[in-house]
Amino acid sequence: MTAPSVPPSPTDETRARFLEAVKATLPDLKLLEDPVDRDSYRLDETAYLAAGLPLAVALPTTTADVSALVRLAAEHRIPIVPRGAGSGLSGGAAGIEGGLTIAMTRMDAILDIDHENLVVVTQPGIINAELKKRVDAEGLFYAPDPASYEICSIGGNLGTNAGGLCCVKYGQTRDSVLGLEVVLADGRVIRTGGKNVKDVAGYALTHLFVGSQGTLGIITEATLRLRVAPPPRTTMLAFFPTLDGAGDAVARIVAAGIDMVTLELLDKPSIAAVDEAFNLGLDRDAEAMLLVESDRPEASALAELDAAVAACEAAGSTMTMRAADATEADWLRQGRRLALRALERQGIVRMEDVGVPRSRVPDLLRAISEIGERHGVRIATFGHAGDGNLHPNFIFDRDDPRAEELTDLARADLYRAAIALGGTVTAEHGIGLARKSVLPDQVGADVIDVMRSIKAALDPLNILNPGRVF
Numbered sequence: 001m002t003a004p005s006v007p008p009s010p011t012d013e014t015r016a017r018f019l020e021a022v023k024a025t026l027p028d029l030k031l032l033e034d035p036v037d038r039d040s041y042r043l044d045e046t047a048y049l050a051a052g053l054p055l056a057v058a059l060p061t062t063t064a065d066v067s068a069l070v071r072l073a074a075e076h077r078i079p080i081v082p083r084g085a086g087s088g089l090s091g092g093a094a095g096i097e098g099g100l101t102i103a104m105t106r107m108d109a110i111l112d113i114d115h116e117n118l119v120v121v122t123q124p125g126i127i128n129a130e131l132k133k134r135v136d137a138e139g140l141f142y143a144p145d146p147a148s149y150e151i152c153s154i155g156g157n158l159g160t161n162a163g164g165l166c167c168v169k170y171g172q173t174r175d176s177v178l179g180l181e182v183v184l185a186d187g188r189v190i191r192t193g194g195k196n197v198k199d200v201a202g203y204a205l206t207h208l209f210v211g212s213q214g215t216l217g218i219i220t221e222a223t224l225r226l227r228v229a230p231p232p233r234t235t236m237l238a239f240f241p242t243l244d245g246a247g248d249a250v251a252r253i254v255a256a257g258i259d260m261v262t263l264e265l266l267d268k269p270s271i272a273a274v275d276e277a278f279n280l281g282l283d284r285d286a287e288a289m290l291l292v293e294s295d296r297p298e299a300s301a302l303a304e305l306d307a308a309v310a311a312c313e314a315a316g317s318t319m320t321m322r323a324a325d326a327t328e329a330d331w332l333r334q335g336r337r338l339a340l341r342a343l344e345r346q347g348i349v350r351m352e353d354v355g356v357p358r359s360r361v362p363d364l365l366r367a368i369s370e371i372g373e374r375h376g377v378r379i380a381t382f383g384h385a386g387d388g389n390l391h392p393n394f395i396f397d398r399d400d401p402r403a404e405e406l407t408d409l410a411r412a413d414l415y416r417a418a419i420a421l422g423g424t425v426t427a428e429h430g431i432g433l434a435r436k437s438v439l440p441d442q443v444g445a446d447v448i449d450v451m452r453s454i455k456a457a458l459d460p461l462n463i464l465n466p467g468r469v470f
């Protein structure tokens with residue numbers, strides 16, 4: 001079973017008729033047609049990928065709006081790009097030439113905070129940090145926290161199955177999703193799951209839509225799992241004279257079952273960049289640093305950090321230090337979150353997103369160093385080491401003519417290394433446009449065939465984000 005890779009291109013006349021039909025059907029819809037406005041929806045954070053100029057950008061406010069838009073797009077065979085806040089790192093929300101981008105940013109209401117069932121029902125356009133703040137004000141906690149949480153939307157997090165700093169304890173976005181409302185490719189609206197914690201009625205459609213990068217449906221509402229807010233975090237740093245040592249410490253902490261809420265790694269170039277940008281007083285001589293946090297009540301948090309210190313020292317850590325107070329801890333966490341921005345001060349940065357089984361983190365770190373040496377590419381690596389998920393960043397001078405060529409060579413080796421270690425070419429950013437050529441290398445032809453069958457069943461006209469994922 002195969003789905004066409006891109007739908008046939010509509011003529012200019014069809015596009016014009018489509019826009020007229022949209023305006024006639026949804027006269028109150030905010031529809032951006034000005035080329036400058038449309039251009040600002042061309043890219044996500046993968047500015048280096050070629051992306052198209054949308055024909056128009058629709059900013060719906062209701063599920064009915066989205067449904068009507070999709071029906072009209074299907075009728076006129078206009079490709080659709082569902083878009084959240086555009087912070088994605090795989091090109092999933094990048095524009096398609098002549099397509100309709102549906103930006104969900106105006107559907108940003110929280111519909112219900114249900115204390116009895118510990119769930120929140122929300123529209124997808126809300127920014128992750130805003131949702132966290134709103135539930136926190138009621139003593140509740142929404143766990144998934146991408147480093148980009150201040151600039152990314154819940155819809156985008158659902159679209160990518162986003163990870164984050166505390167996913168090592170609480171899981172990726174998918175682990176916090178109980179139910180969805182989804183507009184299908186023909187405009188029908190379905191509900192999957194709901195407030196039930198357990199629900200095995202039929203196929204697990206909720207989980208299928210999460211991470212599908214807007215290729216199977218447009219999420220218009222989500223029922224998300226909350227927790228009672230945990231105590232403030234207890235935070236420490238561990239510095240290592242070798243990268244191997246830091247990787248070994250991660251493997252030891254995981255194997256010991258120490259349930260840290262944050263277990264993040266920064267290598268030497270990342271430490272230097274973050275310290276330069278935010279003046280945190282980090283040990284710039286260290287080859288690697290781990291940011292380790294517990295969110296247990298005080299006494300058990302201290303016991304947990306003691307166990308982590310023991311694992312770090314056994315792996316050769318030269319220095320461990322606790323954050324003096326919550327403010328210092330916030331600064332350290334924020335420094336890690338802004339590591340990409342700190343590196344971007346140095347030149348062009350191409351961020352990758354490989355993952356391996358957690359015992360193989362030391363091997364992955366070694367492979368990354370070898371790739372840097374082999375291709376003469378400067379690499380700074382940081383990431384969610386506790387999940388086995390690292391972000392090697394290839395850094396080039398802004399005028400380096402070989403940047404693209406070397407990125408391609410280094411990236412190919414990186415993907416090979418991750419797959420050879422039993423890992424993945426993308427742990428949280430998604431295949432999108434950026435990595436679709438290597439998906440078959442990881443999953444094989446039969447899995448691609450199953451994925452294509454699902455796509456063809458749900459989107460037979462291939463109008464939802466065509467050409468993304470495969």
Ligand SMILES: Cc1cc2nc3c(=O)[nH]c(=O)nc-3n(C[C@H](O)[C@H](O)[C@H](O)COP(=O)(O)OP(=O)(O)OC[C@H]3O[C@@H](n4cnc5c(N)ncnc54)[C@H](O)[C@@H]3O)c2cc1C
Nearest residue numbers: 084085086087088092147153155156157159162163214219
């Ligand atoms: C500095 C920085 C740090 C980052 N850190 C992390 C991190 O720690 N963890 C992580 O996972 N990612 C991280 N990211 C990547 C990015 O923020 C996430 O992928 C995020 O989930 C994207 O959300 P968005 O709202 O910006 O989505 P967009 O980029 O707009 O869209 C992402 C994908 O979701 C689809 N989509 C959007 N809305 C919907 C919807 N309503 N229904 C169906 N599909 C939809 C889009 O089609 C697209 O394929 C980081 C990015 C930056 C720039």
